[in-house]
Amino acid sequence: DIQMTQSPSSLSASAGDRVTITCRASQGISRHLIWYQQKPGKAPNLLIYGASYLQSGVPSRFSGSGSETEFALTISSLQLEDFATYYCQQTYSAPPTFGQGTKLEIK
Amino acid sequence: EVQLEESGGGLVQPGGSLRLSCAASGFSFSSYGMHWLRQAPGKGLEWLSYIGRDDDIIYNADSVKGRFTVSRDNAKKSLYLQMNSLRDDDTAVYYCARTLGASIFGVRYPFYYGMDVWGQGTTVTVSS
Numbered sequence: 573d574i575q576m577t578q579s580p581s582s583l584s585a586s587a588g589d590r591v592t593i594t595c596r597a598s599q600g601i602s603r604h605l606i607w608y609q610q611k612p613g614k615a616p617n618l619l620i621y622g623a624s625y626l627q628s629g630v631p632s633r634f635s636g637s638g639s640e641t642e643f644a645l646t647i648s649s650l651q652l653e654d655f656a657t658y659y660c661q662q663t664y665s666a667p668p669t670f671g672q673g674t675k676l677e678i679k
Numbered sequence: 680e681v682q683l684e685e686s687g688g689g690l691v692q693p694g695g696s697l698r699l700s701c702a703a704s705g706f707s708f709s710s711y712g713m714h715w716l717r718q719a720p721g722k723g724l725e726w727l728s729y730i731g732r733d734d735d736i737i738y739n740a741d742s743v744k745g746r747f748t749v750s751r752d753n754a755k756k757s758l759y760l761q762m763n764s765l766r767d768d769d770t771a772v773y774y775c776a777r778t779l780g781a782s783i784f785g786v787r788y789p790f791y792y793g794m795d796v797w798g799q800g801t802t803v804t805v806s807s
Contacts, residue, residue, distance in 0.1 A: 615797035
């Protein structure tokens, strides 16, 4: 199975900050990488697919980059509604494994 | 409105069984692959099972192989998860989600576009 490792596990930031979350795959996955946002008590919401393609309806302050084993999710200017937990997931091969999550908290 | 709605969760004793259902509405159910996932209290997301549009492909996580069985009924626009031999560590919120695949340079990637619609989840508690 492909292991996905996110860093950091948690992050404190302020509204207006630019933040980056990274995700590392244990083997090359081309650009088969998804980012999700999850708020407490809610199902995850797909933000980015194919490493860098913004899902319809997702604000443009979210962006994704990377390929093969190193990926990043960047939020250019944090809004209050962005404080949540973020997960990466590889969709290159079964099982489609997730990272452990990054909790983004208000500083 | 595009929607998925899980049902069938509840309290069950260790060793018991449950059957979860996921009802789809607002989209062409038979055009999508479907997943089951779960999230234990305070933990991350765990993928469990995938079933292709026509039952043509089924994948299961090692943690549930031999215990959980995914199935679907396209005529009823429904997805199912039969869970047997339940254990304490199966306690979680269970989600269904849809996905679309892609063919890239002739290779089929069934999960490529990720899980773009999720249900609200149904809670399964395994406890004596």
